[in-house]
Amino acid sequence: MAAESTHPDAATLDVERWLLDWLRVPQPALGGRTPEELLNTPDGVEPVSRVLGAIMSCTFQ
Template sequence: MALEDDIATLTVLVQGMLAESGEQAGFDAREWLDRWLTGVVPALGNRRPIDVLNEPDGLEVVKSLLLRAQSGAYS
């Protein structure tokens, strides 16, 4: 799957997480995701999620991290 497809998949995931968790008014899931993907994330060994997406199973790793963040289960 191409990087843009992965980002589209993650955007849908973030939109769904927000729908389950809180107020959606004024929140742009894609804009938030774009910023998050390019920032350093300690839970990824201080790597950027965008870099992890280029690795084998990277989409699953990033999806799992987002879902754990939603539930509060950082591991």
């Protein structure tokens, strides 16, 4: 996401750190569950992907 961004802060974003932190924080868009929890379930990849897509479309443009 950051590599495709034209946002000035994207060049200095530590993507790995951001993702590791994000995976462990309860997300309202995921019903208060963490992405990490959902990725360990059969149906969890799709909602996590959807939220990441929304973040990408809003944050890094």
